[in-house]
Amino acid sequence: MAQNLVRKIIAAHLVDGEMAVGQEIALKIDQTLTQDATGTMAWLEFEAMGLPSVRTERSVSYVDHNTIQPDFRNADDHLYLQTVTTKHGAYFSRPGNGICHQVHLERFAAPGKTLLGSDSHTPNAGGLGMLAIGAGGLDVAAAMGGAPFYLAMPKIVGVKLTGELGPWVTARDVIFELLRRLSVKGGVGRILEYCGPGVTTLTVDRRATICNMGAELGATTSLFPSDAQTKAYLKAQERARDWQPLAADEGAEYDETIKVNLSELEPLIAQPSMPDRVVKVREIAGMPVAQVFVGSCVNSSYEDLVTVAAVLKGKTVHPAVSLCIAPGSKQVYTMMAEAESGGLADLIAAGARILESACGPCVGMGQAPPTGAVSVRTSTRNFKGRSGTPDDQVYLASPATCAATALRGEITDPRDLGEPVIVEYPARFAVSDNMILPPADDPDTVKVIRGPNIKPLPEFRPLPDVIRGRVLIKVGDDITTDDISPAGAKILPLRSNLPAISEFVFQRIDPDFVGRAREWGGGFVVGGVNYGQGSSREHAALSPMYLGVKAVIAKSFSRIHHDNLINMGVLPLVFADAADYDKTTQGDEWEIADVRAVLEAGEGLTVRNLTQGATFGVTYSLTERQVAIILAGGLLNHIRDNT
Numbered sequence: 104m105a106q107n108l109v110r111k112i113i114a115a116h117l118v119d120g121e122m123a124v125g126q127e128i129a130l131k132i133d134q135t136l137t138q139d140a141t142g143t144m145a146w147l148e149f150e151a152m153g154l155p156s157v158r159t160e161r162s163v164s165y166v167d168h169n170t171i172q173p174d175f176r177n178a179d180d181h182l183y184l185q186t187v188t189t190k191h192g193a194y195f196s197r198p199g200n201g202i203c204h205q206v207h208l209e210r211f212a213a214p215g216k217t218l219l220g221s222d223s224h225t226p227n228a229g230g231l232g233m234l235a236i237g238a239g240g241l242d243v244a245a246a247m248g249g250a251p252f253y254l255a256m257p258k259i260v261g262v263k264l265t266g267e268l269g270p271w272v273t274a275r276d277v278i279f280e281l282l283r284r285l286s287v288k289g290g291v292g293r294i295l296e297y298c299g300p301g302v303t304t305l306t307v308d309r310r311a312t313i314c315n316m317g318a319e320l321g322a323t324t325s326l327f328p329s330d331a332q333t334k335a336y337l338k339a340q341e342r343a344r345d346w347q348p349l350a351a352d353e354g355a356e357y358d359e360t361i362k363v364n365l366s367e368l369e370p371l372i373a374q375p376s377m378p379d380r381v382v383k384v385r386e387i388a389g390m391p392v393a394q395v396f397v398g399s400c401v402n403s404s405y406e407d408l409v410t411v412a413a414v415l416k417g418k419t420v421h422p423a424v425s426l427c428i429a430p431g432s433k434q435v436y437t438m439m440a441e442a443e444s445g446g447l448a449d450l451i452a453a454g455a456r457i458l459e460s461a462c463g464p465c466v467g468m469g470q471a472p473p474t475g476a477v478s479v480r481t482s483t484r485n486f487k488g489r490s491g492t493p494d495d496q497v498y499l500a501s502p503a504t505c506a507a508t509a510l511r512g513e514i515t516d517p518r519d520l521g522e523p524v525i526v527e528y529p530a531r532f533a534v535s536d537n538m539i540l541p542p543a544d545d546p547d548t549v550k551v552i553r554g555p556n557i558k559p560l561p562e563f564r565p566l567p568d569v570i571r572g573r574v575l576i577k578v579g580d581d582i583t584t585d586d587i588s589p590a591g592a593k594i595l596p597l598r599s600n601l602p603a604i605s606e607f608v609f610q611r612i613d614p615d616f617v618g619r620a621r622e623w624g625g626g627f628v629v630g631g632v633n634y635g636q637g638s639s640r641e642h643a644a645l646s647p648m649y650l651g652v653k654a655v656i657a658k659s660f661s662r663i664h665h666d667n668l669i670n671m672g673v674l675p676l677v678f679a680d681a682a683d684y685d686k687t688t689q690g691d692e693w694e695i696a697d698v699r700a701v702l703e704a705g706e707g708l709t710v711r712n713l714t715q716g717a718t719f720g721v722t723y724s725l726t727e728r729q730v731a732i733i734l735a736g737g738l739l740n741h742i743r744d745n746t
Contacts (some may be wrong), residue, residue, distance in 0.1 A: 105352035109259045109326055109403035111350075112234045116217050118251040120577060124258050124358065125292075127726045129251035133160045134211060135243050136220035139205045140168035140466070140590070141640050142601045143180050143557075145221050145240030146187050149247050151560055152741055156192035158249030158548070162189040163211060163539075165196040165203035169595050170461040171468050176596040179554025183599070185540065192542045193247070200538035201432025201460040204228070204339035204400040208311055209434055210536060212580035213345040214329035221247045222518055223318045223639040223663060224400050226482060230311030231336070232329030232349050237318060238358050239641040239667035241738050250742075253728060257294045257323045261357030264301025266366030270523035271516075274309035275402060275481070275501035277370035278316040278356035280363060283381035287581060288633045291662060293359070297327045298351055301365045306528055307336035308404040315401040319378040321636060321661055325523030325632035341534045370516050372479075373499035376487040377581065384504055384516045393476035394429045395509040397502050398458065402481035403431025405438050406526050407502045412439070414506035414517075414526040420510030429458040429472050436460055437533040452660050453510075467491040467591035486585045486637065488611050491592065510523075542678050557599040561649055563672050563737040566702075570653045570674070571697040572626030576616055577689050583632055583637035584664060586612055588646055590638070598642065605646040617650065625651015632657075635664025644671045648737075654695070656710070656721055658684055669729050672737035674698070676708065691715060702730050 106114070113122060113130065120128035135157070139618045142164055149157075150545040163182050181198055188195045196206055203220070206225035212218065214232030218225060219580040221240040228235035238252065238605075246252050262281070268274075281289075287517040295317055296308070305313075310327040317325035335347045372387065374380040379683040396404070397411050409428060420426045428450055430436040439447040447518035451457065464470040465482040471477035471491030478490060484498035498514070503524075507515040517523075542547045578586070588594075589607055594646045597604035620626065628647060634657035635643060644667035646657075657682055668675045678684050692737050701708055708721050725733065 105354040105356065105357040107259055107261065107296055107351040107357055108328055108349060109234070109294050112215055112217070112329065113510055117214070122197070122256050123695050124256050126256050127253055127495070127728070128256050129253050130217055132219045132246040132252050134218045135159055135206055135247050136161040136203055136218060137164050137240070137243055138168055138222050138224065139166045139180060139184060140595050140688040141221040141599055142242045142384060143184060144641065144645070145244045146184060147243040147560055147599065148241050149191065149737060150187065151246050152244065152742060154248050159247060159517045161211060162193040162247050163196060163207065164193055165206065166198040166520040167202045167461045168466050168468065169610060170198050170261040170459060171592060173592070175554060176556040179556055180599055182552045183554065183557055184660070186549055186551045189543045190546045191541055191549055194542065195540040196356060196539065197538045198431060199459060201378055201434070202400045202403065202462055204315060205403055205431030205435070209340055209432060209532065210539070214333060214347050214349050219243050219252050221639060223637065226317050226324040227311045227400060229314035229324055229326040230307050232333055234326060236324045237639045237663060238640055239644070239663060239670055241641060242666065242669040245738065245742065254323065255292070257292050259360035260293050260295050260359045262295050262297045262361045262363060263299035264297060264363050264365055264420065265299055266301055266364045266367045267304045268368065269516045271370060272368050273314040273503055274305060275500040276368050277363065277365065278313045278380045279373060280368055281361070282319060282373065282379040283371065286379045287319055287377060287636060288321050290317060290320030292323070293323040294295065296351070296357070297325070299377050300649055302327060303330065303332065304365070304492065305332065306406060307332055307405045312401055313726050314537055316378070320484065323635070323662060331683050338350065339529055339532050340692050343356055361637070368520065370501065370504050371505060373485060373494050375498065376485050378484060379497060384514065386517050388514050390477060390514040392479050392508055392513055393425055394425045394472045394478040395505050396464045396470060396478065396480040396482065397505050398427070398429030398431065399462060399482040400431065402502050403435065405435045405529065408435060408439055409444065409446050409526050410524050411502050411506040412449045413526070414503070415455065418453055418510055420454040420509050423512045424509050426455045426509045427458055427464060428455045430460045432460050433538055434533050434535070438529070441533070466595070468595070469592060472497070479505055481505055484637065486583050488583050489590060492674050536605040548617060551626060559602055561601060563740050565736040565740070566672065566674070566699060566734050568697060568699050569699055572653055572690050572693065574621065574624045574629055574687060574691045574693065575620050575626045575652065576613055577629040578612060578631065580631035581633050584635055584640050584643035585637055587635070587643035588640060601645060601649055604642055605649045608646045608650060620650040620652070625653060627693055628652055628655045629684065630655060630657030631684065632659050634660050636661040639663045641667045641670070644668045644673055646674050669725070670738040672733060674733055676721040679722050683719040699734055
């Protein structure tokens with residue numbers, strides 16, 4: 104039977120389960136990826152498992168989110184990560200070496216392999232033919248320990264590309280078109296596999312851009328075949344040995360199919376404050392802009408930045424605009440600085456502010472825009488307040504649109520610049536792994552260094568027979584993990600200090616939430632559709648658990664956050680009748696009786712609203728394994744109980 108590429112890779116890594124949509128499967132994980140914002144907790148969790156060394160083919164720890172060091176905390180955590188990883192058999196990418204997804208694509212990703220990363224944009228490596236999935240830190244820690252990764256078998260969507268991108272139209276516009284069609288919820292429970300003749304026209308960097316932002320669709324991951332473009336990229340990275348041809352069989356079938364004619368696309372832009380609010384650039388052209396940022400894990404490659412440099416060459420950034428550039432990796436930075444390209448010099452001469460190779464503004468670590476001003480960015484997300492400015496107006500666009508906008512001082516269709524920039528793809532990249540530390544030859548000589556901001560993990564308690572508490576907060580649709588546990592320069596340095604970071608739960612939505620949770624002794628959180636979308640940060644599940652949240656009841660959940668809640672021992676439940684959401688009021692006292700027995704029996708749960716004297720039903724999507732995790736009080740307890 105002809106198979107698509109996703110099913111081929113899954114079949115080669117299938118440890119348990121059947122490849123039937125919706126059924127739980129377990130996959131062998133070849134590589135893992137962690138970064139400092141989510142990976143610090145992941146490594147604390149790995150240590151708690153008591154294993155001497157990672158058991159994957161390769162695990163890599165990156166420092167790219169919290170590189171600003173306003174005090175000791177980030178520096179201390181960097182030192183912890185360096186020592187704990189090299190002691191336990193992982194590679195360590197030092198601060199300054201670059202953004203995890205860009206560096207992993209350059210130096211470690213391989214066609215046909217599996218990658219699990221504690222960052223939602225891990226699917227970036229799908230541009231190289233790798234089945235790369237984002238997950239919570241505890242799932243990644245378990246994979247580092249040799250455990251398989253469990254997920255419900257997704258639907259496989261074949262995205263058939265035809266035609267070729269026109270002048271000034273980019274890969275960013277391809278994924279914007281899908282976001283425009285499908286929304287931030289359209290990829291939930293799905294893997295997007297790109298196929299068709301248009302695939303061959305896209306470089307690996309362009310493919311990675313499309314796969315990266317597939318996370319904004321809610322997709323499990325996205326994947327391109329491994330072909331001549333892949334081979335050329337790996338050869339240029341001096342990794343030709345990692346190449347293998349991979350593609351769907353002739354006549355392979357998909358659960359769903361989407362057709363995109365690349366030739367019909369034009370420059371697109373996402374309006375505030377959601378990545379799917381996509382319109383044509385020309386429809387809002389002329390809007391004054393105060394800031395432009397080119398960088399983040401999605402558009403900071405050499406190809407992207409050389410394009411911007413060519414647009415700005417011999418010109419000056421508009422006086423009303425602050426233009427910031429963050430190369431995605433040391434490799435990109437080095438190549439931009441080489442005399443023959445001159446790209447870095449052109450950017451500096453034009454007035455661009457060059458930032459270090461890190462996530463920076465995308466995750467709210469510096470370069471917050473002015474009050475109420477418009478900022479146009481190549482970032483992955485534009486959630487309200489994520490930039491660091493509460494009333495921000497962040498638009499997402501391609502590097503070409505950003506470059507044109509920086510010159511004109513207003514949102515500009517890059518086609519207005521005239522003849523397009525032609526970028527010659529390099530035959531060889533500036534390869535150097537001098538900022539990647541290998542595992543220690545003698546782990547016993549490595550002392551793990553812990554700063555005073557690093558606190559031990561909390562106690563995870565088994566699920567009680569009766570859950571009783573008050574509704575702490577009721578929120579709407581598309582609540583992000585940024586809404587639950589905010590990012591930014593003030594909060595992210597607390598990532599290894601659960602008591603401290605828990606002080607900021609729901610701060611942007613309801614500053615009184617934490618005080619109320621303490622006063623009421625915990626309780627319930629109520630959410631709408633797609634609760635927990637966005638970043639994979641497990642603090643959005645861990646901190647509510649720490650504050651006594653026993654269950655979250657929503658209309659629906661995003662995949663990663665749903666699994667993170669389970670891993671932390673918090674019960675994720677869904678309203679059986681969506682109308683019951685409307686009847687819920689903050690402060691209502693609820694009770695769910697006989698929880699353990701009902702879950703073990705696989706029956707539906709009933710919630711008693713003691714305040715209103717009513718009851719309503721809730722459902723759940725839990726496998727037997729996940730029920731066992733919930734009953735144990737979380738994944739760590741479950742692992743300890745079964746080893």
